[in-house]
Amino acid sequence: MSDDKKDSNSKASPSGGGGGITGKALDWKLLGRVMHYVKPYNKTFVVAAFLTVFLAAVALVQPILIQKTLDDYILPGNYPGLVYMSIAMIVVLIIQTAAQYYQTFMTNALGQSVIRDLRIDIFNHITSLRLKYFDRTPIGMLITRTVSDLETIADIFSEGLISIIGDLLLVVAIIAYMLFVDWKLALITLIPMPFLIAATYIFKEAIKSSFQEVRTQVAQLNTFLQEHISGISIIQYFAREDQEYRKFVNVNTKYRDANIRSNWYYSIFFPVVEIFSALALGLLVWYGAKRILTDQELVAISANKRGVTPGVILAFITLLNLLFRPIRQLADKFNTLQMGMVGADRIFKVLDTDEVVANTGHLHPENMDGEIEFKDVWFAYNDENWVLKDISFHVKPGETLALVGATGAGKSSTINILNRFYEISKGIAKIDGVDIRDYDINFLRSKIATVIQDVFLFSDTIANNISLNNPAITRERVIEAAKEVGAHEFIERLPGGYDYNVMERGATLSSGQAQLISFIRALVYDPKILVLDEATSSVDTETEILIQNAIYKLMEGRTAIVIAHRLSTIQNADRIIVLDHGEIKETGTHQELLRIEGGYYRKLYDLQFNSAGIARD
Ligand SMILES: Nc1ncnc2c1ncn2[C@@H]1O[C@H](COP(=O)(O)OP(=O)(O)OP(=O)(O)O)[C@@H](O)[C@H]1O
Ligand SMILES: [Mg+2]
Structure with missing residues (x-):
């Protein structure tokens, strides 16, 4: 001893x-x-x-x-x-x-x-x-x-x-x-x-x-x-x-x-x-x-x-x-x-600590169309500090909804509650006409691919970062998805290719590259619904084009809710919702919203894009 x-x-x-x-x-x-x-x-x-x-x-x-x-x-x-x-x-x-x-x-x-x-x-x-x-x-x-x-x-x-x-x-x-x-x-x-x-x-x-x-x-x-x-x-x-x-x-x-x-x-x-x-x-x-x-x-x-x-x-x-x-x-x-x-x-x-995710729902239907509806949704992280106030919208299967608004407007919060990362305080959110709480939570999350603002990569290989070690996702599927997104070439160029070891938080990749990896991650799961919180960080023109193409690819055939910072994404959306302090201020297409003289979208657009020297379409 x-x-x-x-x-x-x-x-x-x-x-x-x-x-x-x-x-x-x-x-x-x-x-x-x-x-x-x-x-x-x-x-x-x-x-x-x-x-x-x-x-x-x-x-x-x-x-x-x-x-x-x-x-x-x-x-x-x-x-x-x-x-x-x-x-x-x-x-x-x-x-x-x-x-x-x-x-x-x-x-x-x-x-x-x-x-x-x-x-x-x-x-x-x-x-x-x-x-x-x-x-x-x-x-x-x-x-x-x-x-x-x-x-x-x-x-x-x-x-x-x-x-x-x-x-x-x-x-x-x-x-x-x-x-x-x-x-x-x-x-x-x-x-x-x-x-x-x-x-x-x-x-x-x-x-x-x-x-x-x-x-x-x-x-x-x-x-x-x-x-x-x-x-x-x-x-x-x-x-x-x-x-x-x-x-x-x-x-x-x-x-x-x-x-x-x-x-x-x-x-x-x-x-x-x-x-x-x-x-x-x-x-x-x-x-x-x-x-x-x-x-x-x-x-x-x-x-x-x-x-x-x-x-x-x-x-x-x-x-x-x-x-x-x-x-x-x-x-x-x-x-x-x-x-x-x-x-x-x-x-x-x-x-x-009993703050575990309550998995009360049992539904896991064979097919999902991907229709999303929010009805009078209120949400607060704490008590009654409402972050979302009376939000209602409807996205048909295959449509793209863009959320825009100033920082802190509640865009990320909207998608956080769709995944049930946080629970809705009042109102109801439905997918295919069914309350999201009635679905089995793992099923629900497997059908919604979420690409978040800050990409997180584990200290593991590129392939494992994409499949998240899910044995159901083969190497072939990973490569196929990477090709679809257009990231295959850049991954191949890395030492070791798909076996290249990413340091924690993806420190050895550029932020654009990390974003592409997170897109592939979403794509391999072949979700019905895509939720995309576009990163605000700017990337070089070449990567920008790659990312834009990847986003189109991701949205193809899926219902998408996109928190859009890119003009191209916004313009191509079927509908745009302008959020301000947790409230919906305006809804419409890009053209419709631009026509509102003195409107929020118009102002936002002028601030964000005109100052950056991008001409209005
Ligand atoms: N985890 C949290 N706990 C408490 N409050 C939060 C939390 N996350 C966000 N908030 C608050 O909720 C409000 C909306 O935040 P949210 O992240 O939805 O904004 P956002 O529109 O996504 O902004 P950004 O464009 O900067 O990403 C903010 O006032 C923020 O302070
Ligand atoms: Mg956000």
Whole structure:
């Protein structure tokens, strides 16, 4: 087992979520939920628990053997018997070592298995949560939950619960044995114990708050680093390196100070334990020696009484060492347990979040025409801050509807509710005359391909980014779709072609290329309805043409709702809806809307396109 000091550092290192350590060391309900995850590994748990009890018992055998060896073999000069005793001691040692090995291995394996299962559950749960949950939950927090908070639960098994039980058993067994051998000697030797327990308690409380501080500072450091590395280009563009450097020094120093503070308690506590242990030893030797002298006379009188012998003293010295080690570690282990409980509490809070996407509908018809109707739709992300107000429109199968409007008008929100990423507050949205809530949600989403404003690419190959690892989508289909979109050539030119590995967020592709990939992604699923949130970022003319052609291709034979920024897309739409502050201001074709003198569309058009030097058709 690792020594106490190392334990303390390993616990200080996981990045904290910032939250305080306030939980009780043992919350039975919480522990019960954790134990639920132990069920599949019941055998391991039982064996580990048995080994723990066994080890506590075996630990006592060694001092007893020492005592017997000295009193019955060495002092009387029984040398042949001494050989047997030595062999017995070696055998006990081997058994003890083997049991220790299995116990350590099994408790660790148990902890890791439990958190593996928990991590799967938490990942599954997180991916099923509504987008709304992520609007107010920092991603860093969720990562902390699934990584470092979970680690603390593994520690419940490897360093916490089972070993605390083992240690307590050992302490009780040692004290009981000492009292049994000679209660007076035992009581005098154990005089420093209450003080030691008090010191341990004080230390436990002090170290608890310092751990909390360390975890808070780690979280700050992590957040700072994560943000600054993600935003490195902004820092460099604006030459903020020096200022950020100073801020970092500050955060880093705070982290160091928190660690030093927590280590300071250890550097006080360990010498204190040493003092008490030396005191106990002193008392033992002083009183023990006195007793040996007086007991010699007693032994002479009554043959069946042995009193305190040199063997007893030697055994007590060994027992004292055995006794002080677990007591010294108990403070640490209780903290480990407590941190595990806090971790468990946080994890179960995430698991208990019931903001999952409600899949109440069951319809999944063979065919879909793709007719869309919004009827008096109201929508708010929060409370009654209406983002969409009384929106009604109707798109016939195969038609294209363009949404235009200033930034924040509610265009993206309109398509977010069609997918049921967010739920409509009032009113109804229908596809093929059926309320979208009546469709099976996975079916609904498979029929609506959504190309969002910010393209997200995973750090995976181009092919996998297109198929999203769906085995139903073959490589041939991917290539076919890429050809349709007109992106095949550029993909082929990449090193490795379709197996080219895209870095996270598509950093190694241009934004135009990333958009094309997201178009192919939509096309391979062959959806009935296309929802396209055109990216506003401008691209070079060549890519622009590619993208325009790709958009035509995507819209062909599909019902489309397009949030259009491109003049070409808008002009070709069957109908245009002008949104302003969540309300429909105007509806019509491009030509119709332009004719409205002083109209929103006309103004928008003049602002957006005329200033860019594009002539009105
Ligand atoms: N996840 C969200 N939580 C709360 N409010 C949001 C959320 N997303 C958008 N909003 C708010 O809803 C309103 C409409 O936003 P929306 O994204 O629909 O605008 P948009 O028309 O797509 O604008 P843009 O052209 O900039 O993309 C804005 O006022 C915005 O602040
Ligand atoms: Mg938008």
